[in-house]
Amino acid sequence: MHRDLVIIGGGPAGLAAAIKAREEGIDDILVIERDIELGGILKQCIHNGFGLHIFGEQLTGPEYAQKFIDKLLELGIEYKCDTMVLNITDNKKVTAVNTKDGVIEIQAKAIILSMGCRERPRGALNIPGSRPAGIFTAGTAQRFVNMEGYKIGEKIVILGSGDIGLIMARRLTLEGSQVKMVLEIMPYSSGLKRNIMQCLDDFGIPLLLNHTVVKIHGKERVGGVTIAKVDANRKPIPETFRYVECDTLLLSVGLIPENELSKNAGIVLDKVTGGPRVNESMETSVEGIFACGNVVQVHDLVDNVTKESYLAGLGAAKYIKGTAGNGGREIETYGRNGVRYVVPQKIRLDDMGDEVNLFLRVDNIYKDVYLSVSDGGKTIYKVKKRIVAPGEMESVRLKKDSILNMENDKLFVELIR
Amino acid sequence: MEKKNLICINCPMGCRIEVTEEGGKLKVTGNSCKRGELYAISEITNPVRIVTTSLFVNDGVHPTVSVKTSREIPKKMIFKCMEKLSAITVDAPVKIGDVIVKDILNTGADIVATRNVDLRFAI
Numbered sequence: 320m321h322r323d324l325v326i327i328g329g330g331p332a333g334l335a336a337a338i339k340a341r342e343e344g345i346d347d348i349l350v351i352e353r354d355i356e357l358g359g360i361l362k363q364c365i366h367n368g369f370g371l372h373i374f375g376e377q378l379t380g381p382e383y384a385q386k387f388i389d390k391l392l393e394l395g396i397e398y399k400c401d402t403m404v405l406n407i408t409d410n411k412k413v414t415a416v417n418t419k420d421g422v423i424e425i426q427a428k429a430i431i432l433s434m435g436c437r438e439r440p441r442g443a444l445n446i447p448g449s450r451p452a453g454i455f456t457a458g459t460a461q462r463f464v465n466m467e468g469y470k471i472g473e474k475i476v477i478l479g480s481g482d483i484g485l486i487m488a489r490r491l492t493l494e495g496s497q498v499k500m501v502l503e504i505m506p507y508s509s510g511l512k513r514n515i516m517q518c519l520d521d522f523g524i525p526l527l528l529n530h531t532v533v534k535i536h537g538k539e540r541v542g543g544v545t546i547a548k549v550d551a552n553r554k555p556i557p558e559t560f561r562y563v564e565c566d567t568l569l570l571s572v573g574l575i576p577e578n579e580l581s582k583n584a585g586i587v588l589d590k591v592t593g594g595p596r597v598n599e600s601m602e603t604s605v606e607g608i609f610a611c612g613n614v615v616q617v618h619d620l621v622d623n624v625t626k627e628s629y630l631a632g633l634g635a636a637k638y639i640k641g642t643a644g645n646g647g648r649e650i651e652t653y654g655r656n657g658v659r660y661v662v663p664q665k666i667r668l669d670d671m672g673d674e675v676n677l678f679l680r681v682d683n684i685y686k687d688v689y690l691s692v693s694d695g696g697k698t699i700y701k702v703k704k705r706i707v708a709p710g711e712m713e714s715v716r717l718k719k720d721s722i723l724n725m726e727n728d729k730l731f732v733e734l735i736r
Numbered sequence: 737m738e739k740k741n742l743i744c745i746n747c748p749m750g751c752r753i754e755v756t757e758e759g760g761k762l763k764v765t766g767n768s769c770k771r772g773e774l775y776a777i778s779e780i781t782n783p784v785r786i787v788t789t790s791l792f793v794n795d796g797v798h799p800t801v802s803v804k805t806s807r808e809i810p811k812k813m814i815f816k817c818m819e820k821l822s823a824i825t826v827d828a829p830v831k832i833g834d835v836i837v838k839d840i841l842n843t844g845a846d847i848v849a850t851r852n853v854d855l856r857f858a859i
Contacts, residue, residue: 365802365850367786379788381802381851385832465790468800493789493818513745517785520743521811705768706749 323347323639325413325427327404327580330359331621332433332612332628334387339632340431341394345639349425350391350398351415357391357398358384359435361621363462366486368513372622383621407584409605429635432581432595432603432610433628436574436617438483444572448535451542457483457571464490472567476544477501478532480508480515482619482710484571489518498522499565502530502546504553507684509573509710511619531555532568541566574617584608591660592616598665599675600634600643601627609635616662616678619712623678637670644669650728657681657688657734659709666730668722675722677715679732681707689735692717694725707734742779744772755780784808787817788850791836796828796853803836805845813841821847828855 324345326333329352337350356362361369364380371377374386391398402417413425438456453472455463461483463469475496477484480503488498501519506528508515519526527546533555534545543564547555576594578586587604589596594615595603601611611631612624637643647669652661662678677692685707692700692715699721707713715732722730739756744767753766753776762780764773778784786808790800809817817840826836830853837847 362851365790365804366788367804377786379802379804379850382832385851465802466798466800468790468792493787493814512743512750516743516745521785 320423320425321347321427322349322425323428324349324431324635325411325425325429326350326431326433327407327413328352328359328433328435328612328614329354329357329398329400330433330435330612331361331384331387331624332435332614332631333359333431334384334391335625335628336431336433336609336611336632336635337396337398338387338390338394339629340636341396343633343636343640345636348396350396351402351404351413352398352400353403355401357388357400360458363458363465364486365465366490369621372620373625380621387625404580407580407608409584409586409608411607428639429607429609431631431635432578432586432608432614433612433631434577434580434614436576436613438570439573439575441570444570446532446535448544449538451535451537451540453537453541453567454535455567455569457481457487457569460487460569461490464494470494470496472496472541472565474499474565475567475569476532476546476563476565477569477571479503479571479573480510480526481571481573482510482514484569485510485514485518487569487571488524489522492522492524496567498524499563500525500527500546502532503528504531504549505529507708507710511710533560535568536562541568544568574613576614576617578614581610581614586610589660589662589664591654592662594662596664597662598667599630599663599671600637600667601631601663602634602638607635607638609638616660616680616712619710623712623714626676627678646670648728650722650725650730652677652730652732654679655731655733657683657685657707658690658732661732666722668719671719674716674718677717677732679713679715681709681713681734684708685734690715690732691735692730692732694727695729695731697726699725701735740780742776744775746771746775783811785811785814787814789818789821791821792825793830793853794825794827795856796830797856798853801826801830801853802850803847804850805840805843806835806848807845809840809843809845813843816841817843826853828853 361380361384369383404415406414411427548559595610609631611628646667650666742753744751764776788804790802834849
């Protein structure tokens with residue numbers, strides 16, 4: 320089978336990329352989704368607050384997804400659900416399997432990776448103790464409760480204050496469970512402020528900063544956890560050990576871009592983001608393979624995923640039509656002095672439009688700092704920030720003119736006091 | 737009313753706001769902009785929230801349908817609203833925007849479906 324464009328993943332990233340590519344004149348598109356329906360993780364995010372930037376209104380996850388699904392159907396873009404991609408190669412051959420077609424091989428002209436991310440599980444945390452039932456990642460619990468209609472437990476402790484954990488604290492409280500506490504090992508929450516207010520404070524759920532779970536108890540089912548305060552090096556302080564009775568432990572301890580397929584294709588991954596290194600068009604290190612959404616970097620707002628995915632759709636369309644530029648001068652981006660990473664990692668001047676949007680995350684909470692972009696010497700952009708936090712992605716919009724006059728091919732994004 | 741502490745949610749600043757009452761008037765401190773003051777006053781005088789949940793579906797391709805209140809309802813009615821909804825099941829098919837309950841608890845808000853659930857065909 321041949322296709323101009325194969326998109327792997329039918330969540331918000333894949334849908335937006337497909338729509339953009341079609342609007343740019345690519346007819347022969349196939350979206351492959353492993354779930355039985357399109358929409359991705361948004362389908363289980365039944366709370367509202369999505370779409371403020373793109374649509375100017377507060378939508379729930381399923382509503383946001385449906386807007387893009389409807390558009391995809393209207394444009395007649397082909398998709399296969401319940402289909403799992405097993406492999407992709409660097410010459411853009413996709414191997415997938417489902418119960419109807421069996422194993423299928425598709426030779427694509429271009430591929431867009433939009434597989435999203437997965438949750439860090441218990442095994443990644445090395446919490447000692449037994450292995451009873453009742454330990455969930457927050458997202459799995461979300462799917463069980465919101466989509467399958469199960470009650471997952473009565474007395475719940477949540478480890479990690481990521482947004483999904485906070486949202487689930489509220490959700491489980493509404494469903495009649497008792498959420499005893501949310502523990503966060505860092506001195507600050509990695510969740511959005513509005514979620515701390517509306518998910519914890521609204522219901523009187525305590526958030527214990529500098530705390531973690533040091534042991535899980537229980538044989539058949541979780542019976543409780545031992546929690547502890549941690550010191551400045553995040554080591555548990557023995558004198559603070561305390562037993563908390565619960566039947567369920569939820570883990571909301573971070574997300575990791577899902578790049579098993581990318582690795583098979585030899586795509587270069589960024590050590591900090593865990594996602595492919597991409598250029599201004601969201602193209603990976605393998606020509607003609609693009610990436611967008613949480614597979615590239617974990618976003619906190621789906622609106623930003625959509626914008627980034629339009630770029631990937633546009634980039635793939637240009638590549639297929641042969642109208643992409645020849646690259647020209649290439650500039651690498653680097654984060655330093657408090658900036659953990661910058662996406663895209665590379666900007667090709669011939670291919671960029673009039674401006675480029677740099678996304679970045681900082682490594683701590685900083686107040687009253689300047690976010691600066693320079694070529695190492697000359698500052699080409701500077702903005703004052705009253706506060707920056709690891710939980711909130713920052714972005715910088717750079718005009719092409721400002722980059723053209725750079726003296727070298729390195730662009731540093733950093734915080735200055 | 738004694739004093740109340742809030743964290744403003746309007747922007748990433750997350751100002752710690754304190755609200756006190758002085759001679760029948762609310763006094764807001766700690767905010768760094770006007771939006772913070774407005775937020776604090778509405779939070780103290782009439783806190784409202786959108787409520788979202790999911791309901792069981794009969795004969796649907798999925799076991800549940802997600803729903804929301806069509807507008808914000810008073811915060812103190814959230815649990816009453818949930819209790820009312822726990823007794824409700826919906827028949828498939830359901831379309832986004834379908835009104836499941838009209839004017840729940842006389843709040844003026846309807847309960848509307850936020851996703852489509854098709855009918856499951858008997859095999």
